[in-house]
Amino acid sequence: MQRYLVKRLLTTLPLLVGISLLTFFIMQITPGNPMQTMIDPRISTAELARAQERMGLNDPVIVQYFRWLGQIVQGNLGFTIKTGQSVAGMILERLPATLLLTVTAFLLSFIIGVPLGVYSATNKYTKRDYGLTVFSFIGISVPSFFFGIALIYLFAVKLNWFPTSGLATINLQGSSWAIFLDKLKHLVLPALVLALPNLAVIMRFTRSSMIEVLTHDYIRTAKAKGLGGSMVKYKHALRNAIIPVITLFGISIPTLFGGAYITETIFNWPGMGSLGIQAITAREYPIIMGLNLFTSMLVLLGNLTADVLYAVADPKIRLSK
Structure with a gap:
């Protein structure tokens, strides 16, 4: 197991470099650059051109990439082009909010999804199975922005059960329990x-x-031995049926972090997703690259964890090779 983990960790390094290189080139070929979002009538075109030259934005793409990579090797994610803020500091500031949202969504998806899947399988071709099938197709097909707006309209605007946006009520005063409940209400939708x-x-x-x-x-x-239905269902059947589902553990991480970009924007959630949207709009390349690198590391870590869970769920699987 130890040899396998070391081998996998070593293979992640070229993967991270490849992902960052591809992202950097895609970002560079998109129309526009950071200076075009800073146009001010009081600043001449010549002055903007000089600023662009000072920032190295006129250098060849490969030169810019290796300059950025050199900073990463030194443990520096760089600074924003417009304000000079630390990219690492901005990501770490937004990280707790995103982790709160994504971890909660991750737990909900497995805690609810697995039992519903078992129930649907053990009641296949019944009305309840068909109902859950329709529900799953709706969940897969409906865009997140439409579902989010619908929930805001129904539960926040019409019924007033939950707040429309934000992580917590601004300047809320009260006990720790009241503050916890307020954050919980903001988290639900x-x-x-x-x-x-x-x-x-x-x-x-x-x-x-x-x-x-x-x-x-x-x-x-x-069943022939007289074991109860629950014993057969959960101890014998589910343990073997869950192995293919473990694959979704690694896939879920990029799905959730990618979905967070839209969800956090809809609900004005102060996380990395909304920071990413702002960075894309402003062409803040250092922030985009920092978020991409961080998310890629989480995805690779999720895939590694899924491989380890394979061995835990099925002792026949060996990870030492």
């Missing part, structure tokens, strides 16, 4: 919007995997 597509996919994967496992001989043998 964006977490549901972010979790729904992932939840639907997990439910469908669990259902199809569970249906296949329930047809195996060892399940019939367990």
Whole structure:
């Protein structure tokens, strides 16, 4: 296991370099640059051109990339072009809010999706199974921005059950419990919007995997021995059916962080997603690259964790090679 982990960690380095290189080139070929978002009638075109030259924006793309990579090797994510703020500081400032949202959505998608998938598989071709199938198709098909706006309109505007946006009520005074409940109310809607597509996919994967496992001989043998339905379902069938679902563990991370860009913007959530949208609009290349690097590391870490979980779920799998 230890050899496998070291080997995988070493292979992540060229992957990170490749991802960052591809992202950097794509970003450079898009129309516009940071200076074009700073146009001021009081600043001449010549002065803007000189500023662009000082910042190295006229250098060849490969030169700019290796300049950025050299800073990364030294542990520096760089500084914003317009304000000179530390990119690492800005990401770390937004990280807790994004982790709160994505981890909550991640837990909701698995805690709800797996049991619903098992229930759908053990009641296949019934009205309840068809109803859950329709629900999963809606969750996969409906765009997050539409679902988010619909929830805001229904539960925030019409019913006034939840706030429309933000992480917490500004200048809220009260006990720790009151502050916790306020943050929880702000979290419910964006977490549901972010979790729904992932939840639907997990439910469908669990259902199809569970249906296949329930047809195996060892399940019939367990039933013949007189084991209870719950014992057969959860101890024998689910443990084997969950192995393909573990694949979604690694896939869920980029899905959730990618969805956070839209969800955080809709709900004005002060996380990395909304920071990314602002950076894209302002052509703040250092922020975009910093967020991309950070997210890529999380994705690779998620895939590595999924591989380890394979071995935990199925002892027949060996990771030492």
